[in-house]
Amino acid sequence: MKIRIRGNTVRYRLSKSEVTTLAQRGRIEEQTRFGTQTLVYAIVQTDALDLSADLIDHIITLHVPKKQLQTWAATDQVGLEHRMPLEAEDSLHLLLEKDFKCIDADVSEDQSDFFENPHLTC
Numbered sequence: 875m876k877i878r879i880r881g882n883t884v885r886y887r888l889s890k891s892e893v894t895t896l897a898q899r900g901r902i903e904e905q906t907r908f909g910t911q912t913l914v915y916a917i918v919q920t921d922a923l924d925l926s927a928d929l930i931d932h933i934i935t936l937h938v939p940k941k942q943l944q945t946w947a948a949t950d951q952v953g954l955e956h957r958m959p960l961e962a963e964d965s966l967h968l969l970l971e972k973d974f975k976c977i978d979a980d981v982s983e984d985q986s987d988f989f990e991n992p993h994l995t996c
Contacts, residue, residue: 875887875888875889875892875902875904875915875917876888876973877915877934882960882964882965882966882967883966883967883968883969884927884934884936884966884967884968884969885969885970885971886915886917886936886969886970886971887971887972887973888902888917888970888971888972888973889973890972893946893947893972894947896917896919896938896943896947897943897944897947897948900918900919900940901916901917901918901919902916902917903915903916903917904916911932912932913932913933913934914932914933914934915933915934915935915936916933916934916935916936917935917936917938917970918935918936918937918938919938919939919940919943920937920938920939920940921939921940922937922939923939924939924956924958925937925938925939925942925954925955925956925958925968925970926956926958926968927958927966927968936968936970938954938970942954946970952971952972953969953970953971953972954968954969954970954971955967955968955969955970956968
């Protein structure tokens with residue numbers, strides 16, 4: 875699982891096996907250690923109507939509606955997206971995507987568990 879944060883956008887990308895695990899178990903998480911502190915990033919299935927996220931005690935959690943998650947995992951749908959309203963007319967842009975193989979770059983990362991790229995170039 876990859877997480878990318880830029881400004882008020884949080885994007886998660888999952889491999890094939892991670893999508894399967896999330897769909898079956900309803901939860902997936904990873905950790906990054908920073909010396910004595912750990913950042914945890916997780917995705918959990920919920921009964922809510924829209925994607926949402928929170929940050930509590932060094933844990934970033936993306937909450938995904940069960941129905942949307944099951945449809946996304948079982949189809950060719952690339953991703954889920956929602957702008958979660960914040961205070962003062964601001965929002966947090968949330969994305970959950972399937973991670974595709976890059977087909978035109980010399981990548982050192984193992985991509986064997988990534989989804990086939992539907993485009994000719996990355």
